[in-house]
Amino acid sequence: MILMLFGAIFTGAGVFLLYKALTExxxxxxxxxxxxxxxxxxxxxxxxxxxRGLTASVAPGKVWMQRSIFGIRLYQRQAPCSNPAQLQIKETLASTTAEGERTEYFCLQANVDGKTLVLAEGITGRDAAEALKQQVLEALLQ
Structure with a gap:
């Protein structure tokens, strides 16, 4: 929403300048x-x-994900996944507040046969990402 607000401000400023440029x-x-x-x-x-939307599912021995935008499915992928080494946590974003407090955001990925399947994104904190990875591993290896 903030990006859209800044975009609207910049676009509005540009259109206003264009309007004023016609006379000045x-x-x-x-x-x-x-x-x-x-x-x-x-x-x-x-x-x-x-x-943007992400739907993911984990079943014993396989993972599935679907990417969509405004509810319209863009693509989906599925792959067999039975090795714990195939799951990885990746830092995607970090932000710092005015008080100096740093927040890190992570995503959980499955790397299978050269394909990367994002299973979760926007996870706040490494501990939460590790806990989710452990839950996914338990679901995969049942």
Whole structure:
């Protein structure tokens, strides 16, 4: 939502500069041509993140995942998975607050036959990611 807000602000500033450029100096044309595309790209990226979806399932010996955007299925993958070494935790994002508190976000992936299947994303903290990995391993190895 924040990306969409910043994108809307940049796009609005670019359109306003474009409007003012019609009656004033050429420098406003230059600014409008910078602000508008940047704003549209930020807005589109925020919209993409807002609409992204991930569905995953784990059964003994196999994993399945489906990626969608606004409920429309983009692709799905499934693979046999029986080796604990195939599951990996990967850090995807880290943020720091004004007070200096650092938050790390992780995803759980299954790497099978050269394919990477994301089973969970946006996991806050390494401990939570490790606990989820352990639960998935228990479900896989039943």
């Amino acid at each position: 100096t050429a420098m406003l044309w230059f600014m409008a041509l910078i602000f508008t595309p940047i704003g549209v790209l930020i807005f589109a990226y925020g919209l993409f993140w807002l609409g």
